[in-house]
Amino acid sequence: YMHHRELWGANGVKISAPGLDNAVAGTPLIVANTEDEVNDAKAI
Structure with missing residues (x-):
């Protein structure tokens, strides 16, 4: 895999x-690596 x-x-x-x-x-596709990024992605 690459x-x-x-x-x-x-x-x-x-x-x-x-x-x-x-x-x-x-x-x-949204990639979230931290809880803050998860919350930001959910707000979209």
């Missing part, structure tokens, strides 16, 4: 996380 800090455009990326069964294809 880890990338940023991805732009229509890159093919495989992701793995809990709860992805409820995800909708084509929606934006």
